[in-house]
Amino acid sequence: MRTTLDDLYFVITSRQPWEEKNLGSNIRDMARCLSQTYKVLFVNDPMDWAAAVSKKSGRAALRNEFLATHNGQHLIEVANNLWVLNPKSVLGSYNWLPDNFIYDWFNRQNASRLAAEIRSAVKQLNWPSVVLLNDNDMLQGFYLKELVKPALYVYYLRDNFLAVNYWKRHGERLEPALMQKVDLVASNSIYLTNQAARYNPNSVYIGQGCDLTLFKPASGDVAPADIARIPSPRIGYAGALTGLRLDGDLIEAIARRRPDWQVVLIGHADDSFPKERLDALPNITFLGSKKPADIPPYLAAMDVLINPQILNEVTIGNYPRKIDEYLAMGKPVVAFKTETMSLFENHVYLAGGIDQFITGIEEALTGQELSTPQARIAFAHEHTWENSVGALVSEITKRLAAQPQTT
Template sequence: MDYVIVGIQPWDLPLGGNCKDMAQELSRTHRVLYVNPAVDWLTALRHPGQQSVPTSPLVPVSASCWVLTPDRHSCPTNWLPDGWLFDRVNRWNNRRFARIIQWAIDQLGFSAITLLNDSDMVRSFYLPDLLKPRQFIYYTRDNLLAIGFWQRHGNRLEPALMRKATLVAANSAYLARLARQHNPRTVDIGQGCDLRQFDPTVPHALPDDLARIPYPRIGYLGALNAGRLTIDWLLLTARSRPDWQLVLIGPEDDAFRQSALHELPNVHFLGAKPMAQLPAYLAHLDVAINPQQLNELTIGNYPRKIDEYLAMGKPVVALKTETMSLFADYVRLATTGPEFIDHIGGILDGQLPASPAACIAFARQHTWAHSVGMLVQAQHDFAPTQPAPVGNLRNEPV
């Protein structure tokens, strides 16, 4: 099969992403065109270095995978009120976007394409009608409608995209349940992870900045974003147990930079680290944590870092959510700050939720081969269903 993948993340995103990982896995047995999101002209003026177009907009990254970077800017639309004017401008943007994609499809000789849309509910809304794919898959991996930026137009557009999809694929049971309200042809394909770097059998030298921090080390690896993490739990933990060392590794948002955590002597911000260095830091932690916020954005989120933690055989304490129930036999799950602290203390006292070997084996079940395999099987199950054209849908933008 020939796949055209569009989404909201560019191929060269430093931390990687689901869409790129799926593209790489699909390209093992299929041909894949990965399309970088088009940048609007206002963003291009404000951030001129955000996206550089290569000499050729179409670049091979393997024998069966190509990356297309649009060489034309779109018109900014999110400032427009939702309604007929927005729809007209957005359709114009989509037509320009579709033309460059169709050019690449023709260059590569693709036919009877499968269009996979990773949550690009605005820039790619009309692509199923313009590109006329054999199948159209909408992929949901975050409840983006919980974010203000997406709400103005997304509250109308995302359900419409789901309804006209051949099938909707979700990476968690919670998101699949939400999507099923709009399209019964919804499948939970789980979350894939690339755990090759997170190998507990490989010895890792103790990083210099971590070596200066005494034990016990309780650590978090990932973006420090107050919209996703509970600063209050971290403050409570550090203040309640001054003998514990909280190690926070990752880029901070403004809320974290301005938080009282920086005033506590047992809280250590080590900054962002290259992905290749993360296993070394993780190897020398006593407990790995994920003190997630419980909100509309995170409740259905599948935190890939949990698999990375477990793959290294580390005991984990995390927020209890519907999605995290999948990990209940291997992770200590907390609903309150005091319970979060109690679970960390229990682990430090030797009360492990599961053996390191069991945790490692469980995490390594969550491969991209398994997730993508479920996606391809769902395609066969629903073939040869055609995506419904926008004009045949009620209350949809035209």
């Protein structure tokens, strides 16, 4: 029987744990949005040997806490129309193997165990047929089309994972092959859509959704004490501080060339970020991590918001959700120019280098704005999950309608 718009059931696989609350997640937001209309099963990232024994990652402890909260159940209805499956299987950790038939054999064994749990959950929920949405996982997801047999298999390409060594080791071979065999590749980035189209003509851009509920200019009526004591002008960034995605040299150049500016950085700094070097400069202040709900008052207290993104294979095609969050606060924004960022060219100062980046900040501080605060806010609010998920569902139903009907 052919799946139709009236009976869509979604199974979502992802390497992002459902229970992680401190980091934003495209796929969790998409799952919640889809569940407003359709039934959705989110398959939690299964434990593997490495995660099960590692105390440093904290994944096992977080999963056990999540299970304990739900009385040890592995299939949990977390909201209306939305279930989370916590796989019981502990998968093998095989990424260290050479990229050959031996790895493929073990990887398929992992996929077989995961697929069996998915099929069992679908049967328990009494769903007749499913659309399988794979969140950018070219490894565990490689064999799921054959093993789960969904009505439609969609690969959601939201980041260039192949720039990261863990994924590159086997993904450099497997991701193109996976994109060739799925029914649809959907991406939040024009750049990544064009990359996917080399392997699958059914590659579509569905835009990016954002939950901007918290990001309101009025949230800055009272500045938090730790930022209120920093003099203006404040040039700010809020997000993960990692050398993989941020340009420490750019941040240093801004601070050194304009000692009258205060650069304020909010977020956790990992070992790859030059925190010690930057912290030595008198006009750079690290305010540490903040809860997501506490971020908007800090953004409101900034004079200009920046995304000092380093341009590399990881970042060149990604969609930075923080730009929409910044714009929703009505603030002037400066970022580096990329194909994806061209979407924002009427509202964001787009720089081609360090000199242009600093000039963009100067122009914003002197009121040479590209658009009004009201226009920036309105533009950000065009990027809703309803629009992005709506575009995805539209593409899915087109392809389901084109399938030959069976009885």
